[in-house]
Amino acid sequence: MIESKIENRIFDEYKEKFPVSKQNHEKLIKYIPGGATRSLSYFKPFPIHIEYGEGAYVFTPDGEKLLDVTNAYGALVLGHGDKDVSDAVCSGIKKGSQYSTPTMGQYKLAKLLCERVPGFDRIRFVNSGTEATLFALRTARAFTGKDKIIKMSGGFHGTHDCVAASTKKNVITAGIPKGMTEDMIEVKFNDCDGLEKAVRENAETLAAVIMEPFLGAGGIILPEEGYLKFAREITEKYNVLLIFDEIFSFRVHEGGCQALYGVIPDITTVGKVVGGGLPIGVFGGKEEIMNIFCHEKTEKPLYHSGTFNGYETVMQAGYAAMKKYDAAAIKKINELGGYFQAGLLKTFKDNALNIHSNQIGSLLNMHFVNKEVTTPEIVMESEEKLHELMHVYLLNKGIFTIPRGLFVLSCVIKKDEIDNLLDKIDGCLKELLPLIKEKYKHLLE
Numbered sequence: 001m002i003e004s005k006i007e008n009r010i011f012d013e014y015k016e017k018f019p020v021s022k023q024n025h026e027k028l029i030k031y032i033p034g035g036a037t038r039s040l041s042y043f044k045p046f047p048i049h050i051e052y053g054e055g056a057y058v059f060t061p062d063g064e065k066l067l068d069v070t071n072a073y074g075a076l077v078l079g080h081g082d083k084d085v086s087d088a089v090c091s092g093i094k095k096g097s098q099y100s101t102p103t104m105g106q107y108k109l110a111k112l113l114c115e116r117v118p119g120f121d122r123i124r125f126v127n128s129g130t131e132a133t134l135f136a137l138r139t140a141r142a143f144t145g146k147d148k149i150i151k152m153s154g155g156f157h158g159t160h161d162c163v164a165a166s167t168k169k170n171v172i173t174a175g176i177p178k179g180m181t182e183d184m185i186e187v188k189f190n191d192c193d194g195l196e197k198a199v200r201e202n203a204e205t206l207a208a209v210i211m212e213p214f215l216g217a218g219g220i221i222l223p224e225e226g227y228l229k230f231a232r233e234i235t236e237k238y239n240v241l242l243i244f245d246e247i248f249s250f251r252v253h254e255g256g257c258q259a260l261y262g263v264i265p266d267i268t269t270v271g272k273v274v275g276g277g278l279p280i281g282v283f284g285g286k287e288e289i290m291n292i293f294c295h296e297k298t299e300k301p302l303y304h305s306g307t308f309n310g311y312e313t314v315m316q317a318g319y320a321a322m323k324k325y326d327a328a329a330i331k332k333i334n335e336l337g338g339y340f341q342a343g344l345l346k347t348f349k350d351n352a353l354n355i356h357s358n359q360i361g362s363l364l365n366m367h368f369v370n371k372e373v374t375t376p377e378i379v380m381e382s383e384e385k386l387h388e389l390m391h392v393y394l395l396n397k398g399i400f401t402i403p404r405g406l407f408v409l410s411c412v413i414k415k416d417e418i419d420n421l422l423d424k425i426d427g428c429l430k431e432l433l434p435l436i437k438e439k440y441k442h443l444l445e
Contacts, residue, residue, distance in 0.1 A: 002438050003385070006431065010389055011045050013396045020061040021049040040073070043388070043403050048395060053080025056413045058400055066400040067417055071408045074216075074363070077251055077273040077325055077333070079412035085276040088320035089313055097313045105315030109274075112322050113282065116255050119244065119268040123284030124293060125310040129247040130158030132269040132281030133210065135304060137162070140208035140241045140267060142302050143289050148202050150209040152189040154218035154376025157210060157245050189215055189376065190224045195231060199238050208241040208267070213257030216248035219379035220358035220365040220406070228263040235266075241289070247271040247281070252334065252361035254327045276321030278314045325411070333411050334361040336418060340409065343422040351429045352445045353436070366390075366405035370442050383440055390428050397424045 015022065025046040029035040036042040050058045056079050058068045071077065078085060092105070106125065114120040126132050137149055149162070157163040161180035165173045185202060187194045189211070199206060213228060215221035235242040244265040246256040251273045253260040258268065267285035274280050284290055292302045308314075341359040344366065348355050354370040367373045368383040382405070391403040399421055401407065409418075436443050 002435050006435050010393050014392050018062045022046050024049045055079045066398050068400045069407045070400055070402050071410045074408050075272040076277050079410040084324055085317050085320045088316040092316040093313050098311050103312050105312050106310045109315050109319045118255055118264045119258050120284045121287040122290035123282050126281040127279050127308050128281045129271040130160055132271055132283045133157040134160045136243050136267050136269050136283045143292050144207045146205050146207040147183045148206045150185045150198050152211050153186045154215050155212050156217035190227050192230045196234050199234050203238040206240050208243050209235055210243040212245045213249050218376040228261050232263050241266040243267040245269050274318050275314055276317035278317045280314050329411050337362040340418050347426045354445045355443055362409040364407040393428045399424050
């Protein structure tokens with residue numbers, strides 16, 4: 001069978017190319033279930049191991065150099081080992097990494113973010129995107145005195161219980177008590193009528209609508225024209241808070257998607273690129289909402305603590321990264337994203353394939369489907385086997401990608417490296433073409 005022949009050829013080359021990664025994997029599984037401590041890091045036949053990164057590349061213990069278009073799932077917007085970030089961390093950590101007190105490092109980063117993000121009057125620091133959305137929801141519930149939350153099907157807001165349960169592909173909800181999701185309501189993204197109905201019918205008990213301005217993990221599904229403004233109008237009409245989760249989307253504009261689309265939410269979460277490669281989460285919003293945490297203005301402020309909140313080394317890294325990731329840097333990286341997208345679409349056409357790629361700024365997601373990808377339900381139709389084979393094929397050819405077809409660019413990637421990436425993708429599609437002709441004929445023009 002063609003599929004098994006192609007798979008064996010690709011997997012055998014991978015095993016031959018990365019023997020030390022296999023040895024390291026076998027060591028890890030003795031102590032870490034699955035050999036990877038985050039679910040997304042595992043893939044068959046065994047996960048790749050990275051020894052270090054430099055600029056646009058990562059290096060494996062097998063001696064292989066790979067062009068990195070994962071960039072830590074969006075966190076490393078300046079690439080690996082950026083000098084300004086590294087210098088800030090190294091000089092700061094010598095003085096001590098954490099003091100359990102307020103610091104001027106927190107002030108500098110908070111001020112920068114509040115000046116850049118329209119929806120930030122006041123912010124609080126946490127250590128991950130999951131924590132940021134957790135506290136965004138808690139803030140909304142505490143401020144409104146209501147419990148229900150609306151989220152979008154296919155929207156990803158971290159792994160705390162009430163948001164982890166979703167119709168999104170590959171999300172596992174085992175271990176989440178039913179009670180944790182009873183106050184969660186799902187509606188379809190880009191469905192104005194469905195959103196209006198859910199908000200109207202639940203307004204008396206509805207604290208907030210939480211949404212990504214575009215679905216990130218859901219496949220880079222962009223908002224239809226007027227959709228985000230409608231979400232803002234309908235939540236204001238029924239006195240419901242609007243939360244934008246910009247942890248993934250923040251990189252596309254200096255002020256995030258809310259600045260790009262001109263729609264300002266009540267509460268915002270950011271993270272990833274804000275930490276300069278170190279762990280961070282941020283939630284914040286309008287002053288009157290965030291004052292619920294303020295000792296000077298609230299008799300019993302909402303409790304929010306954490307040993308590493310506002311970790312001083314992260315503040316230094318984040319400030320250095322955000323100063324460098326300015327409007328000019330964003331314009332440049334977004335243009336490279338457009339260049340890559342144009343090349344991808346040409347490659348699909350040259351190979352007579354009716355497949356698609358969604359793109360915004362420096363983020364792109366390939367989909368092995370034969371229709372425009374406008375909903376997460378269509379994303380679920382993308383042929384997983386082809387994604388799996390492409391991922392391993394590209395690793396064999398020196399390209400470190402995300403298995404689901406997501407490409408995340410960094411500021412240090414160059415046009416000739418994107419050309420090389422496009423060449424390798426073209427080679428992969430030609431390798432897969434006999435299989436597509438046999439089993440996936442619907443993907444042919």
